[in-house]
Amino acid sequence: MDELIAYFNGEFVPDSQCLIHATDRGFRTGDVVYDLQRTFDGKIFRLREHLERFMRSLKFTRLDSGLNIDELEALTREVVERNEDLREPGGDFTVTQFVTRGRAKSVVDPVPPTVCILPQRIDFAQFAKFYQSGVHVVIPRTRSYSTESLDPKVKHYSRMNFVIASLEAADVDPEAYPVLLDENGNIAEHIAGNFYLITDGVLRMPTDHSSLQGDTQRVIREMAKRLGIPTREEELQPYDAYTADEIFLTNTTYCILPAGKIDNRPVGEGVPGPITRQLQSAWSEMVGVDFVDQALSFANP
Ligand SMILES: Cc1ncc(COP(=O)(O)O)c(C=O)c1O
CATH class of the missing domain: 3.20.10.10 (D-amino Acid Aminotransferase, subunit A, domain 2)
Structure with missing residues (x-):
């Protein structure tokens, strides 16, 4: 199946290129927040409400994605649009935004965050029965x-x-x-x-x-x-x-x-x-x- 297109640190890339470095705090210490939406017949559901919760998670954990809610919304919609032709007949996607504190040496080390918007095909067979x-x-x-x-x-x-x-x-x-x-x-x-x-x-x-x-x-x-x-x-x-x-x-x-x-x-x-x-x-x-x-x-x- 064709690779889906994700947003990763400022670029749209095939999802296999969303690679987290082994020193990223998201991997090392679970210093990462996320949110997740799904599409119904290709249309994303309640994106704004999910992003509002995402902004609260970021605020609470003092993570800065460098993007405001409108930018996150526009980028997420673009990810969905870019993948529409790759949607299976009758299928749908989840879309996950996540932000880590990046490759910081400490919580106060001012390095760029890792920011990703990742689409995935829903694996309905996992829970359908x-x-x-x-x-x-x-x-x-x-x-x-x-x-x-x-x-x-x-x-x-x-x-x-x-x-x-x-x-x-x-x-x-x-x-x-x-x-x-x-x-x-x-x-x-x-x-x-x-x-x-x-x-x-x-x-x-x-x-x-x-x-x-x-x-x-x-x-x-x-x-x-x-x-x-x-x-x-x-x-x-x-x-x-x-x-x-x-x-x-x-x-x-x-x-x-x-x-x-x-x-x-x-x-x-x-x-x-x-x-x-x-x-x-x-x-x-x-x-x-x-x-x-x-x-x-x-x-x-
Ligand atoms: C721990 C936990 N509780 C509840 C939910 C349900 O949240 P939502 O309805 O927004 O998907 C999730 C979703 O991932 C979850 O991870």
């Missing part, structure tokens, strides 16, 4: 970030605890999706998505105390309001998940992914449950692409 079977959520032993160490609202790539959590979940089921607890034992988030459960018709989700402010989550809240589904942001424990009627996860790429099991216990009756299905349909209508059918068309036979 879970729209039908439901994903197996496993709660690993490793806990999520705490606001007292690294605030989970920052979108960064310092993710070794997520890696360990993934290994622990894979010990239970190689296909499991780990959902971490926070330091107090409340449910935080999936390593790449937000967590929701439904009890007696109420859509319940953790607060942003211990999870990323997911852009998908923001839309889910608005959508639920429009559909008349009551929502509650609150502290949730494994008990709430084990006794829930429905569970699902959201992120930019898989949108709304139902869970079929949690820690080997079946969730509710049938996947997806009625409220999850209602939200999935409303989402597809909003973006103009049936994202479940799209993913299933790429599923492995």
Whole structure:
């Protein structure tokens, strides 16, 4: 397949040329923040909202990309346009912006940052079957970030605890999706998505105390309001998940992914449950692409 075109340190280059030096702090110390959007039928979704979160991550970590939000938006749109002819029939892209503190010797060493806007073809086969079977959520032993160490609202790539959590979940089921607890034992988030459960018709989700402010989550809240589904942001424990009627996860790429099991216990009756299905349909209508059918068309036979 033809190489996609990325933006890397001021130039548009084939993605194989986005090479990070071994002394870059992004690689060495995880000194890197990012954001990620996806396209639906080639059109990028909620770019500005994602870039606003990206600017907050940069501000919090005191990283300077050298670009303002308008410039980042224009460059991201150009990356998408330059790759449109390379989009597979029926396929879509994710686009990731990331900024590292570059090859600095210390946090105050004034060297240029590493700035990249990287498109990737969405690998729908990775998760497509879970729209039908439901994903197996496993709660690993490793806990999520705490606001007292690294605030989970920052979108960064310092993710070794997520890696360990993934290994622990894979010990239970190689296909499991780990959902971490926070330091107090409340449910935080999936390593790449937000967590929701439904009890007696109420859509319940953790607060942003211990999870990323997911852009998908923001839309889910608005959508639920429009559909008349009551929502509650609150502290949730494994008990709430084990006794829930429905569970699902959201992120930019898989949108709304139902869970079929949690820690080997079946969730509710049938996947997806009625409220999850209602939200999935409303989402597809909003973006103009049936994202479940799209993913299933790429599923492995
Ligand atoms: C840790 C974590 N939580 C939640 C999310 C969901 O965020 P969004 O809906 O903006 O993709 C992500 C997305 O990558 C994530 O990495």
